[in-house]
Amino acid sequence: MSLLHGTCIAIGIGNNIGPWAVLLRGPSGSGKSDLALRLLGRDDLGARLVADDQVEVTRRGDEVWAAAPAQIAGLMEVRGVGLVMVESVSEARLGLVLDLVSDTGSAVPRMPEKAFENIAGVDLPLYPCAPFEASAPDKIALLVRSLDEDILRS
Numbered sequence: 001m002s003l004l005h006g007t008c009i010a011i012g013i014g015n016n017i018g019p020w021a022v023l024l025r026g027p028s029g030s031g032k033s034d035l036a037l038r039l040l041g042r043d044d045l046g047a048r049l050v051a052d053d054q055v056e057v058t059r060r061g062d063e064v065w066a067a068a069p070a071q072i073a074g075l076m077e078v079r080g081v082g083l084v085m086v087e088s089v090s091e092a093r094l095g096l097v098l099d100l101v102s103d104t105g106s107a108v109p110r111m112p113e114k115a116f117e118n119i120a121g122v123d124l125p126l127y128p129c130a131p132f133e134a135s136a137p138d139k140i141a142l143l144v145r146s147l148d149e150d151i152l153r154s
Contacts, residue, residue, distance in 0.1 A: 009040070
């Protein structure tokens with residue numbers, strides 16, 4: 001088991017995509033919890049919190065599973081509000097890593113090259129993400145859908 005800094009959201013609970021967990025990475029104040037909160041507010045995504053701030057990852061065969069450390073399970077830090085209890089899942093299969101960036105003009109290419117992040121010995125798709133764009137939750141939904149279907153043509 002390893003401990004990573006980030007926020008992890010399971011998407012596709014009870015609907016036709018996933019379920020897959022998405023790891024949101026970035027420095028403090030980069031928008032991890034803000035984006036997670038917007039994902040959790042979308043009923044159509046079937047999103048649930050896995051972990052906020054610290055994520056435990058464990059390899060099982062060819063898969064990586066994410067969970068919250070026991071002391072923070074079900075808790076999310078919402079800037080300007082504080083710690084809040086949110087609906088969560090105990091664990092989820094990690095399928096995607098998003099590095100949050102602030103400058104969309106140069107940091108998020110129009111047609112990104114395929115990139116991967118090795119976590120616990122497993123290569124996972126890696127994408128840059130501008131968390132404060134209004135379309136960020138929709139783009140994440142497309143990327144999660146691409147884990148189950150061949151929809152990307154780049």
